[in-house]
Amino acid sequence: MNIRKRSHHLTLTTIAATALLGFASAAFAAKTLVYCSEGSPEGFNPQYYTTGTTFDAVSVPMFNRLVEFETGTTNIVPGLAESYSASPDGLAYTFKLRKGVKFHSSAKFTPTRDFNADDVLFSFNRMMDPNHPFAKTQAGTTYAYFDDMDMKNIVERVEKVDPLTVRFVLKKPEAPFIANMAMDFASILSAEYAEKMKAAGNVETFDREPIGTGPFSFVSYQKDAVVRYKANDHYWGGRPKIDNLVFAITTDASVRYAKLKAGECHVMAFPKPADVALMKNDPAINLISQQGLNVGYIAFNVEKKPFDNKLVRQALNMAVNKKAILDAVFQGAGQPAKNPIPPTLWSYNDKVADYPYDAAKAKALLAQAGYPNGTEVELWYLPVTRPYNPDGKRMAELIQADWEKIGVKAKLITFEWGEYRKRSKTGEQHVMMFGWSGDNGDPDNFFVPLLGCSAVKGGGNVSRWCHKDFEDLVQKAKTVTKQAERAALYEKAQVIAHEEAPWIPIAHSVRFDPVRKEVIGYKMDATAHHYFDKVDLADKK
Amino acid sequence: MFTFLLKRLGLVLPTFLGITILVFSLIRLLPGDPVEALSGERGMTPERYQRLLHEFGLDRPLAVQYGEYVWKALHGDLGLSTITHEPVFHEFIARFPATIELSVCAMLLALLIGLPAGIIAAVKRNTVWDYSVMGASLTGFSMPIFWWGLLLILMFSVWLGWTPVSGRIAIEYDIAPVTGFMLIDSLLASDTGAFKSALSHLILPSIALGTIPLAVIARMTRSSMLEVLREDYVRTARAKGASTVRVIGIHALRNALIPVVTTAGLQVGTLLAGAILTETIFSWPGIGKWLVEAIGRRDYPAVQGGILLSATTIIVVNLVVDMLYGVINPRIRHT
Numbered sequence: 001m002n003i004r005k006r007s008h009h010l011t012l013t014t015i016a017a018t019a020l021l022g023f024a025s026a027a028f029a030a031k032t033l034v035y036c037s038e039g040s041p042e043g044f045n046p047q048y049y050t051t052g053t054t055f056d057a058v059s060v061p062m063f064n065r066l067v068e069f070e071t072g073t074t075n076i077v078p079g080l081a082e083s084y085s086a087s088p089d090g091l092a093y094t095f096k097l098r099k100g101v102k103f104h105s106s107a108k109f110t111p112t113r114d115f116n117a118d119d120v121l122f123s124f125n126r127m128m129d130p131n132h133p134f135a136k137t138q139a140g141t142t143y144a145y146f147d148d149m150d151m152k153n154i155v156e157r158v159e160k161v162d163p164l165t166v167r168f169v170l171k172k173p174e175a176p177f178i179a180n181m182a183m184d185f186a187s188i189l190s191a192e193y194a195e196k197m198k199a200a201g202n203v204e205t206f207d208r209e210p211i212g213t214g215p216f217s218f219v220s221y222q223k224d225a226v227v228r229y230k231a232n233d234h235y236w237g238g239r240p241k242i243d244n245l246v247f248a249i250t251t252d253a254s255v256r257y258a259k260l261k262a263g264e265c266h267v268m269a270f271p272k273p274a275d276v277a278l279m280k281n282d283p284a285i286n287l288i289s290q291q292g293l294n295v296g297y298i299a300f301n302v303e304k305k306p307f308d309n310k311l312v313r314q315a316l317n318m319a320v321n322k323k324a325i326l327d328a329v330f331q332g333a334g335q336p337a338k339n340p341i342p343p344t345l346w347s348y349n350d351k352v353a354d355y356p357y358d359a360a361k362a363k364a365l366l367a368q369a370g371y372p373n374g375t376e377v378e379l380w381y382l383p384v385t386r387p388y389n390p391d392g393k394r395m396a397e398l399i400q401a402d403w404e405k406i407g408v409k410a411k412l413i414t415f416e417w418g419e420y421r422k423r424s425k426t427g428e429q430h431v432m433m434f435g436w437s438g439d440n441g442d443p444d445n446f447f448v449p450l451l452g453c454s455a456v457k458g459g460g461n462v463s464r465w466c467h468k469d470f471e472d473l474v475q476k477a478k479t480v481t482k483q484a485e486r487a488a489l490y491e492k493a494q495v496i497a498h499e500e501a502p503w504i505p506i507a508h509s510v511r512f513d514p515v516r517k518e519v520i521g522y523k524m525d526a527t528a529h530h531y532f533d534k535v536d537l538a539d540k541k
Numbered sequence: 542m543f544t545f546l547l548k549r550l551g552l553v554l555p556t557f558l559g560i561t562i563l564v565f566s567l568i569r570l571l572p573g574d575p576v577e578a579l580s581g582e583r584g585m586t587p588e589r590y591q592r593l594l595h596e597f598g599l600d601r602p603l604a605v606q607y608g609e610y611v612w613k614a615l616h617g618d619l620g621l622s623t624i625t626h627e628p629v630f631h632e633f634i635a636r637f638p639a640t641i642e643l644s645v646c647a648m649l650l651a652l653l654i655g656l657p658a659g660i661i662a663a664v665k666r667n668t669v670w671d672y673s674v675m676g677a678s679l680t681g682f683s684m685p686i687f688w689w690g691l692l693l694i695l696m697f698s699v700w701l702g703w704t705p706v707s708g709r710i711a712i713e714y715d716i717a718p719v720t721g722f723m724l725i726d727s728l729l730a731s732d733t734g735a736f737k738s739a740l741s742h743l744i745l746p747s748i749a750l751g752t753i754p755l756a757v758i759a760r761m762t763r764s765s766m767l768e769v770l771r772e773d774y775v776r777t778a779r780a781k782g783a784s785t786v787r788v789i790g791i792h793a794l795r796n797a798l799i800p801v802v803t804t805a806g807l808q809v810g811t812l813l814a815g816a817i818l819t820e821t822i823f824s825w826p827g828i829g830k831w832l833v834e835a836i837g838r839r840d841y842p843a844v845q846g847g848i849l850l851s852a853t854t855i856i857v858v859n860l861v862v863d864m865l866y867g868v869i870n871p872r873i874r875h876t
Contacts, residue, residue, distance in 0.1 A: 034712055039834070042624050050581070140596065140626040148583055222718070223635050224826035225709060246712045250824040251834075258694050259706045386582075418573020418839065421580065436582055449583065458586050 030243035031537050033519070035530065036256040036265035037247045040224050045207040046187040047127055048141045050148065055184040056269070056530045057247055061229050062104070063187035063212035066095050066120065066166075067178060071531050072523045074293065074345065074441020076178060080115060080188055080213065086481045090173030093181075095120070097164040102234040103190045104217035106209060108200075111192055115213055117160040122191035124158045124168075127151070134194050137203045145185035149439070154180075173479040175486055179442035188213065215240045215533035224249055241521075241536035260285065260514060266537065267515045267522065269530060273331060273390045279514045290524040291344045292511045293438040295337055295446070296388035298379075298399065298504040299463035301429050306377075311369035313501040316431075317355040318362035319406045320399055320504055329395045330507055337505035339494045341446045344508075344526065345438070346483065347490035352498045363406045374407020378430035383414045387528065388435035388509050395506070396433065425459025434462050441526060443490045447474040451497060465502035549860055556856060557849070561614065564848045565607050568841055574599060575623040578839045597623055599841075610845065619846035624838055629846035633828060637850075638721025639709065640827030643819070644812040646743050647751035652805065655755040659762025659801075663770065664789060674763070678756035686815055690749040690822035697745060704744050707824040711738040746823040750815050754808040761804045765797040772796075798869055806862030810855050 039053040046059035068079035081095035101115035126134040127143040128151070146152070154174045159167045170177060180186065190211050197206040210218050215237060216229035227247040231240045248265055250256045253272040260268045261284065271279060279287045300307035300316070307313055322336040338354035341347070366374065379400065382392030389395065392414070400410040410431070415423060424432060439445050448455065453471045455461035470493050477489040497503070513530070515522050520536040576585075576593040594600045598609070613620065619629040655678075662674040698706040709723050710716060714735040716726050724743075727735035769775065770793055778792045816829035824830075828847055835843035 032712070043626065048626075050579070138626050140621050140623065142593065142596070144579065147589060220715065220717075222826065223632070224830055225824070226712060228715060248708060248712060248824070249826075250707055251830065252822055252824070254691060255694065255707050255822060255824060258699050261699050262702065262706050264706050264708070264712075416572040418577045421582070422573065422577055425585075434582065460583055 031241070032244040032246060033242045033267070033532060033535060033537060034246045034248055034265040035532065036250045036259050036268040037227075037530075038249075038253070038256070038269045039251055040249050041221075041227065043141075043207060044210040044218070044221070045138075045141075045189075046184050047123070047143055047146065047189070048138075048207075050145045050185075052528055057227050058210060059184035059187045060214075060529050060531060061216040061245060061533075062210050062214040062218060063184075063189070064101075064214055065182050065184075065186045065188065066097075067182045069182050069441060069525070069527060071525055071534070072290070074179075074438075074526045076182055079182070080120075084178070086178075090175065090479060090481045091170050093168045093170070093177065094161065095166050095168070097166065098236060099164060101213050101236045103193065103213055104211045104232060106211060106218070108205060108209065109193050109196060109211055111190065111211075113192065115188070115190075116163045117166045118163075118191045119188050120166045121158050121160055122194065123187070123189045124155070127185075128155060128158075134198075134203075134206075137194075138207050141207075143185065145183065149180050149183065149185070151180065173481075175478055175481050176440070176442040176444040179440040179445070183440050216245050219244075235533075237533065240533045242532065245532055257514070260516060263516070265516075266519050267513065267530065267532075269513075271512050271514050273333065273385075276331070276333060276512055279512070282514075284517055285514050286517055286519070288513045288515060288522065288524050289333075289510050290513075290526070291335070291342060292387060292509045292528070293342055293344060293441060293526050294388040294436060295340060295342060295508055296334075296386075296433075296435040296506045297337070297340070298506060299429075299432050299434055300465075300502060300504075301427065301431070302463055302465045302502055303427060304430060306369070306371060306375055307431070309369045310500060311365050312371065312375075314355065315362040315365035315369065315406065316403065316408065317501050317504050318358050318365065319408070320402050320506075321357050322354075322506060323357070324402075325395055325398050326507055328398060329389070329391050330509060331390075333390075333510040333512070334507040335510070337507050338498070340451060340497055340503065340505060341443055341490075341494070342438075342508040345441065345443055345446070347443045347487035347494075349491040349494040351491075352494055355501075359402075359405045366406060366408070371407075374409065376409045376411065377403075378413050379410040380413050380415075380420070380424075380429050380432040382417075382433050382435075383420055384417045386435055387437050387511065388507070389433070390509070392433055424462045427464055429462060432462050437528065439527070443486075444474065444478060447490065447493060448478075451502065463502040465500070467496060467500055467502075470496045470500070549863065553856055553860075557852070558611075560849060560852045561611055561845070562607075564845050565610060568836070568839070568844045569603070571836075571839065573839050575839045575841055578837075597841075614846075614849065619849070620842035622835070622843045623840045624835070624843070629842050630850075632831065632843065633847055633850050635718075635721070636826060636828045636831050638718075639723075639825060640813070640816050640820070640829060642722045642724065643743065643746055643750060643825055643827060644809070644816060646747040647812060647815075648754060648805070648808070650747050650751040651755035651758050651808070655758030656762055656801070658755075659759040660766055660789065660794065662759065662763040663766035666767065671763075674759060678759045680756075681752040682756035682760075684752060686749055686753070686818040687822060689752060690745070690819060693745045693749055694822070705738075705742050707742075707822070709739065709742050709826060710735060711742075714738055746819050746825055749822070750812060750819040753811055753815060754805070757804055757808060757811075758801060761801050762797065765800045766793060769793045769797040795869065799866060802862060802865055802869060806859050809858045813851050813855065 041054040041057035042049045044058050046063055065079045066081040067076045070077045080098050080101060082098050084093055084095045086093050103111040126132045127146045154170055154177055156169045156171045161167050193211045194206050197203050215232055215235045217232050219228035219230050221227045229245040231243050233239055250259060256268040257275050259265045279285050300313050302308055326334050326336055338352055339349055379396055381396035382389055396412050400412060403410050436450055449460045451461055451465060452474060453466035456464045456466050473489045473493040477486045480486050513524050518538040520538055522535050525531055575597055576590055622629055622632055658674045662671045665671055694706055697704045716730055716735055719726050719729055723739040727739050775793055778788045816827055817833055820827045820829035821833055832847045
């Protein structure tokens with residue numbers, strides 16, 4: 001066996017080059033991009049799941065939504081709908097559908113018609129109506145993300161106006177609705193495919209062998225190993241430049257990096273923070289970075305003493321040296337936070353001035369609040385690495401040292417991750433480290449689930465802070481459809497959140513996508529998905 | 542022989558019961574549950590939590606859950622994975638051949654190198670040969686698989702570029718699974734390139750996984766050989782003028798093999814345990830990697846079913862090993 005020769009191929013990235021070495025079959029005289037993904041998709045129906053890993057493998061390459069996020073931003077752009085309009089009262093959204101969009105074909109299914117309103121009705125009705133014939137095609141599945149985004153309480157019904165027009169009638173004015181429609185769970189499935197598979201008696205095929213309208217169509221999946229796609233020649237957005245897309249499932253981040261170096265993949269997911277410095281100097285790799293749509297924060301449980309006192313919360317804000325945390329924990333791959341939302345999000349209020357790092361002033365505030373000799377607190381820290389916080393323990397130790405300087409003794413506590421989240425919802429926490437990654441680029445998606453009054457009961461609001469003025473503003477912002485008006489409301493809400501200080505916003509992390517030099521036109525996505533429809537591969541000589 | 546088999550099978554039943562109880566309770570002792578594992582940073586309303594718990598059947602008393610689990614398992618139904626919603630048995634069977642393929646290769650490597658090394662160490666006792674073999678095997682035995690695997694990747698795949706980093710086969714080969722064994726499937730597809738690729742992908746993980754069994758086998762062979770070499774019949778064989786090769790290869794080795802076979806059989810457990818780490822590092826799509834994921838996400842049915850089926854494999858292999866004694870040494874007869 002000629003191992004040396006084999007590995008040679010692996011470092012060659014274009015199949016044309018592979019063919020020169022006399023290796024490739026005819027089908028492979030094409031451009032194949034290999035992406036080292038971090039895990040296996042849970043399944044192939046985008047409506048059932050909530051993880052980015054599954055979305056990367058399913059909804060991103062193979063499906064479309066009525067509206068979509070422009071790659072790299074959270075701007076809403078047309079998808080399967082060419083345009084949409086909201087009624088003046090904000091209670092109805094009408095979508096004009098794109099004409100001539102073709103669903104994929106497979107060995108088991110050839111579409112007889114183009115995409116139309118029936119597909120939209122089918123996709124949403126099966127999630128909304130438990131009595132829909134396709135509401136439950138597989139045991140144990142739920143429409144988790146649809147439920148999570150509270151769509152049941154937002155959408156009243158979906159109407160077919162004509163074959164290329166649909167209208168969503170809402171139960172209440174809900175401006176973030178349109179951002180929800182760009183999310184993965186809102187992918188449009190083929191009604192015809194579902195009917196045909198049901199008639200043929202293998203309705204599971206509908207979920208397992210996806211048919212979408214997206215830039216790539218499904219070829220095969222070998223469990224835990226490889227997912228294969230091929231370019232959709234009829235893609236309405238223009239055929240992808242690469243011919244084949246392969247996901248090589250590689251769970252260990254160090255091994256993904258090794259594969260990238262060895263040329264076994266072109267793009268890798270989620271590098272280890274510790275490897276980032278090495279990647280920067282690697283001549284074979286372009287390290288692309290983007291501000292994450294996230295926030296890492298420390299939440300005070302305002303239901304507990306001494307955090308019921310605003311002055312204490314402000315004092316503890318002032319006592320924390322954020323710059324030191326960013327250097328030590330984020331190693332520069334982050335930016336200090338002062339608001340609950342990241343600066344990449346519209347309505348970010350840059351006029352809010354962060355609390356200065358000032359131990360003396362903090363101590364004075366603490367005395368004014370009635371704690372001249374300091375106090376003792378319990379600080380819960382994250383037991384796992386999260387996108388918004390690479391090292392919870394290290395961060396907790398730094399904060400502990402900072403607070404010590406103003407006489408506040410922090411006891412560090414943590415639990416197993418599932419337990420940590422479970423307990424956070426009970427309200428037993430004192431001060432707790434947490435964070436959030438945005439779902440859809442609507443500011444509402446930060447303010448309401450993290451600081452809204454209803455989220456105190458739901459458990460997402462771990463500071464259990466329910467402030468009337470703040471709540472009124474963020475609720476009002478839901479009912480206004482003009483973005484400028486909404487932004488003004490959110491800007492005011494940020495001033496209140498700053499003044500009341502239910503959190504210490506710590507940082508917004510920077511994400512990295514390492515790609516090999518021969519990859520052309522790769523753009524990072526704002527919601528941490530990985531898009532390959534516009535990517536090309538250079539011939540490597 | 543038949544009564545022996547019956548006796549052994551009689552022991553298997555309580556073993557299985559013990560395993561089910563152990564796995565069932567241990568996984569539930571871990572903090573968190575499958576529903577909690579689904580929720581992430583987002584709060585889940587208590588109503589939805591309860592509804593999902595009910596859907597997974599986890600809101601019933603533990604005894605009822607256990608009873609139902611055992612009853613269904615006896616009927617071959619191991620339940621549905623809470624992550625993929627597919628039958629656990631299918632999930633297991635789809636991945637098991639990959640683990641067997643890797644384990645068999647690792648075991649072959651361990652035997653092919655471990656046996657001769659042990660024999661050499663015993664014959665050349667207290668020489669530099671002996672010390673090297675014993676030193677190397679002690680090092681191999683103490684090597685953490687995770688670290689060893691990454692080291693192998695960095696050395697042979699990244700620096701030298703001799704072997705692929707990870708996976709089962711180069712991505713240009715799309716071999717449809719027939720038997721599930723990549724080496725066999727690529728041959729069935731009569732694609733020599735694919736076969737070579739599959740073989741090259743097996744080298745590093747086999748070394749990583751085979752190192753500990755290799756060390757154990759080498760050491761066991763050495764000590765067993767040393768004992769046998771002291772026996773009278775070996776001296777007699779030498780005295781009657783039999784060649785060294787014959788004395789060692791036929792007279793001594795055959796008798797020395799019994800404990801080695803026992804050890805090798807017990808290594809099946811080590812292999813399956815080691816597969817968990819090896820598969821994770823080498824992105825090997827076997828049951829080890831699958832189980833790690835299942836534990837992390839509290840996929841109770843997958844963990845229970847996966848461990849039960851793995852345990853079955855270990856029990857069966859050890860039973861076969863027990864039967865093999867009689868083949869190697871006709872003096873041992875099971876009655």
